[in-house]
Amino acid sequence: MNAPLELRPAEMLTALVAASSGSERDYLDAARATLARYVAHPALLDGVPLTRTPGQYSRNFVFGDADVSVWAMVWPAGARTSIHDHHCSCCFAVLSGTLAETYFEPVGAGLAQPRHQALRSPGFIACMMPSGPNLHRMENLGTAEAVSLHIYGYDHRRHASSVANEYRHAAG
Numbered sequence: 590m591n592a593p594l595e596l597r598p599a600e601m602l603t604a605l606v607a608a609s610s611g612s613e614r615d616y617l618d619a620a621r622a623t624l625a626r627y628v629a630h631p632a633l634l635d636g637v638p639l640t641r642t643p644g645q646y647s648r649n650f651v652f653g654d655a656d657v658s659v660w661a662m663v664w665p666a667g668a669r670t671s672i673h674d675h676h677c678s679c680c681f682a683v684l685s686g687t688l689a690e691t692y693f694e695p696v697g698a699g700l701a702q703p704r705h706q707a708l709r710s711p712g713f714i715a716c717m718m719p720s721g722p723n724l725h726r727m728e729n730l731g732t733a734e735a736v737s738l739h740i741y742g743y744d745h746r747r748h749a750s751s752v753a754n755e756y757r758h759a760a761g
């Protein structure tokens with residue numbers, strides 16, 4: 590018996606790819622809809638082997654083509670990214686656990702100052718465009734593992750990651 594439509598990752602991702610060649614709004618709508626399906630049906634990731642590295646987040650490839658790549662991130666306690674911005678669109682959802690996201694502002698050559706921090710709980714979905722404020726750090730400040738799903742507007746065969754620049758935390 591076929592799985593219900595919302596449980597067919599291949600068809601869902603095909604729709605996402607189709608939207609990636611449309612308007613920015615169409616693409617972001619499709620990315621949000623895709624993330625919402627994973628939030629509602631975390632079992633969609635059952636076929637994806639998730640790696641785990643103590644103290645560090647791990648990136649697990651889910652799907653990719655020339656315009657879009659999808660990654661599941663596993664965040665053990667204490668894992669965090671650098672302070673970074675993106676060269677492409679970045680949409681993500683928290684599937685389990687809680688992540689802290691801190692937005693930064695550039696304050697000099699390679700330096701950034703924190704401006705705002707928020708806790709992202711399961712079901713949270715956000716999209717950032719490369720043209721908007723997108724300088725941030727994500728981290729797991731809790732004790733339980735967190736899992737998030739990310740949809741980026743880049744070709745994983747051409748770019749190592751979505752990160753454009755990394756920054757140092759400005760003192761004070």
Ligand SMILES: [Fe+2]
Binds near residue numbers: 673674675679725
């Ligand atoms: Fe990021």
